[in-house]
Amino acid sequence: MFSYAIRRFLGAIPTLFIIITLGFFMMRIAPGGPFDSNRRLPPEIEHNIKAAYDLDKPVYQQYFIYLGKLSHLDFGPSFKNKDFTVSQLIADGLPVSAELGLSAIALALLLGLTLGTIAALNQNRITDHSVMTVAMFGITIPNFVTAPILTLIFGVYGVSLFGLDLSLPVGGWNNGAVRNMILPVIVLALPQIAVVSRLIRGSMVEVLRSNYVRTARAKGLPNRLVVFRHALRAAVLPLVSYLGPAIAAILTGSLVVETIFGIPGIGRYFTNGALNRDYTLVLGVVIYYAAFIIVLNLLADLLYAVLDPRVRYDQ
Amino acid sequence: MAPILEIRNLDVRFSTPDGEVHAVKNLDLAVGEGECLGVVGESGSGKSQLFLGAMGLLASNGRATGSVKYRGDEILNISQNRLNKIRGSTITMIFQDPLTSLTPHMTVGAQIMEALRAHQNVSSGEAEKRTLEILDLVRISEARQRMDQYPHELSGGTRQRVMIAMATVCGPDLLIADEPTTAVDVTVQAQILDIMRDLQKELKTAIVMISHDMGVIAGMADRVQVMREGEIVEAGPVDEIFYRPKHTYTKTLLDAMPRLDRPMREGHVGLSPLSTISADQQLLNVEDLKVYFPIRSGGFLFRKTKPLRAVDGVSFRLRQGETLGIVGESGCGKSTLARAILKLAPKSDGKVVWCGRDVTFSNDAEVRALRKEFQIVFQDPLASLDPRMTIGESIAEPLRSLKPELSADAATQEVRAMMQHVGLEPASINRYPHEFSGGQNQRVGIARAMIVKPKLVICDEAVSALDVSIQSQIVDLILKLQAEFNMSLIFISHDLSIVRQVSHRVMVLYLGRIVELADRHAIYEDPRHPYTRALISAVLTPDPKAERSKSHDRLVSELASPLDTRAQLAFLKSHMIDDADAEQYRPQLQEVAPGHFVAEFDPE
Structure with a gap:
C-alpha cells in the first residue's frame, strides 16, 4: 500500500505539470493584461512595470521563468494586490x-x-x-x-x-x-x-x-x-x-x-x-x-x- | 419420536411485476432427530425457497404462509427477535456459493465467532478457543492463521468448510444445507460430504440436504423427498426412491443422471464409433503448448513478474470425427488450453498444426479465415448471448462475418434449418434469450457454433450449468450433430461421468500438464496415475448401496498455487527441488499400453 501511494504521488507530477502549462497559456490567451486600465499609462512607466514582472519577454520565456521559480515553491508576487506574494x-x-x-x-x-x-x-x-x-x-x-x-x-x-x-x-x-x-x-x-x-x-x-x-x-x-x-x-x-x-x-x-x-x-x-x-x-x-x-x-x-x-x- | 422440524401446509408466494409466483404449494414435511433428509429437484422446483421461507429468509417480495414447528413451537412469521434465538443456534444453514455467502470484508474467524457470541454468552478468549476447535473439526489445516484470513484468500473448499464451521459452532440439532457442493470440484465435494456425514454421526445433528444431484443424495440421505414445481411428487426411504421409484418424474431424474459406471446410456444417442477411414486423418496436432501469464508481485516501483503456468507443455493429436474429453479440477488450465487453440488466449510457446498447416503464429486475418473451421460453445448459455439480439440474429452472426457472400434471405433460411436441427422452433427466430430457458439458450449457443459447419467444436463446460434432465438432452443433441456432420469435439468438463459418455479419448490435466491420456474406457477402468484414481473415486454414483460401501480414498492436499513451481511435482516428490521459484523437473508421459499415456509418479 505504501509503495502504491508513492507511485501515485509520482504519477501526479505530470498531471500537475500539464495543469500548470494549460493554466499558464490559457491565462495569456485571454485578452488584456494585468496593467491594462481605462487610463493608459505613459509608455515608459508601462514598460518599466512590465520589465519588473518579466512581462516584456516572449511568453515562452516567461513560462520557463515561472516554472523555474515554481521549482523552489516561489509562486511569485501578486500583480494586483501590491506588497503581497501569492503564497501569502x-x-x-x-x-x-x-x-x-x-x-x-x-x-x-x-x-x-x-x-x-x-x-x-x-x-x-x-x-x-x-x-x-x-x-x-x-x-x-x-x-x-x-x-x-x-x-x-x-x-x-x-x-x-x-x-x-x-x-x-x-x-x-x-x-x-x-x-x-x-x-x-x-x-x-x-x-x-x-x-x-x-x-x-x-x-x-x-x-x-x-x-x-x-x-x-x-x-x-x-x-x-x-x-x-x-x-x-x-x-x-x-x-x-x-x-x-x-x-x-x-x-x-x-x-x-x-x-x-x-x-x-x-x-x-x-x-x-x-x-x-x-x-x-x-x-x-x-x-x-x-x-x-x-x-x-x-x-x-x-x-x-x-x-x-x-x-x-x-x- | 417427535420430529425436530415439522412443516404443514406451507405456501411460498412471490409478488413479481408479471404477477404472483407460487413457488411452494401446500407442502408438508418433517425432519426427525439425527436423520438426513434429502430434498431433490431441479432448478425452479422451490426446494430452496421452501426452507428460506420456513426460516424467514425470503426476499422482500416473498411471503410464506402455513405452519412451521420447531420442537412443537410455531416459528413461521414470529418476531425477528424470537426467530433469531433459533436461527443460527439450533437450526443453522449453509448455502451454495461460499464466496458470495461469506461477508467479504470480515475475517473468517470473526464471522465464526460472531455466530457463537450471538447465541451464547462466552468471553472472546473462549470464543476463539471454540472457533479453533470447530475449524479443526471441519479439517481446516493451520486453523490459527486461517482465522485471520478473508474469504477471498481461501480456496473454494476451505470456504465451504468455514460455512460449515459457522453453522456447527453453536451445536445445532438441524443443519439445512442448500446445494453445499454444487460450486466445488469433485474431490472437494467428496471431502465436504465426508465432513457432513461425520457431523451427523458424531454430533447427532439432523441434516436437510437440498440438492439437484442424485449422487449427493444417494450418498447422504436416509429419506428422500422429490420436488417438482413447488410440490413433493414422491417421498420415501432412500433405497425405495432409488431402486423402486414410482413417480415418472423420479424415474426421469434417475435416468438422466450421468453415471460413470454406465457409459452407454441405454435409450439415448450413443457415441458414434470412429470410422477407420477418418482414423488417420489428422485434424489438429498440438505440440508442447505453453500459456504463461505474467503475474506482477511486490517490489517498490520496479515490480517483479513471475509466470503463472496455466498450460505448461501440452501435446496431443485430434482426428477427424474424434472427441477428446478434458477433465481436471478448476484451475488446471483446461479452459485456457482450449482458448489458446482457438487463439482466444495468447500462446507463449509450442506449435499448433491445423489440417497439416502450422497456424501457431498466424496473424489476425488468417485466424479470422480459420474461425469458420473451429467454434466454441460456452458454459453459461444466457450470459454468452447478447441480450439485445434476437436469437435469430445471434445464430446468423457467424454467417454474416464468415460467409459475407451469403444473401440475407439465404442466411435466414440456413438459420431456420439449423434451428430445426438443434430442436428449436424456427418460428421463435425473433425471440430474445431472456424469454428462453437455460437448455433452449444452450441450443442457441450450439446452433450459433454449428451454423458455419465447423470441423472442430470446443464445448467448454457446455452442459455444466444445466439441470440433469436438460443436460442429457443437450448431450444427445451434441452426439447427434457430431454423427451428422462428422466434426471433431474437444469436450471440457469437470464432470467425469459426462466426459466418459461423450468422449473417445480422455485427457486428465493437473496444473497445466497432462497426467494421463487414454481411451475412454481404459482411463476409467484402468487408471494408473494416483491423481486420476482420486478423481474417479470422488465421483458420486446415484446408487445408495454403492455409495455406502465405497471406500473413501481421498486426496488430502489442496490444489497448490500454480505460481509455485513445486506444485506440479506433487506426485513425483523424489524429483522436487525445494524452492518455490526453482526451475523444476517436469513429469514425462510414458506409454504404458498402446495409446495409454501416464505421467511419471512416485510409487506409493
Missing part, C-alpha cells in the same frame, strides 16, 4: 476555504449516509419515497438559488421557532464562528447530501439482497449488527469512488458560495484574479486546487483498499 494570499485564504470545504464534505457524508441507509431499510415505503423526493430537489436546485433563499429565510425575515431565535448571519466569516459557518456549509453540502443519499440507498438495497447478508440473518444476528457490520461497509464502497468527483464539486462550488456569503477564502482570489488578469494569483490558486483534489482522490483510493480487503494495490 493563499496562506491567508486557504485555511478558511479548507475549513468550509471539509465541513461541507463531512456534513454531506454524515447526512447522506444516514438518510440513504434509512431509505434503503424502508425500501418502497413512505420514508424512502420522501427522502428520495427531497434528494431530487437537492440535486436539481443550484447553490446560487438555495443560497439567496436561505439568506432570505434565516437572515432577512429572521425566523423563530417556539420563541427561539433562529436567525443566522448571512455574510462574513467572523474567524470561523459556528453561527457564521452554518448557512454556507449547508448550501455547499446540500447537493452532495442528495447525491450521496441516493447513491447509498441504491448500493444498500443491492447489498441487503446479497447472499452474505442472507447468511448473516441465517446466523440469527440482530438487525442492527446485520446492517452495521455486514452491509454498511460494502454499501459505502461506491460512495468512496464518488468521493473524488464530490470533492471537486464542493471545491468549485465553494467559489460561488464564498462570493455570495462574503467569505475570505481563496475562492474570491480566484474570481478576482481571473477578472483582473492577475496571472500569478490565478495560477497559484489553480495549482493549490489541483494539488488538493489530487491528494484527496488518492486518499479516497487508499480508503477503498482499507474498506475492501479484496482490493490490493501492490499486486
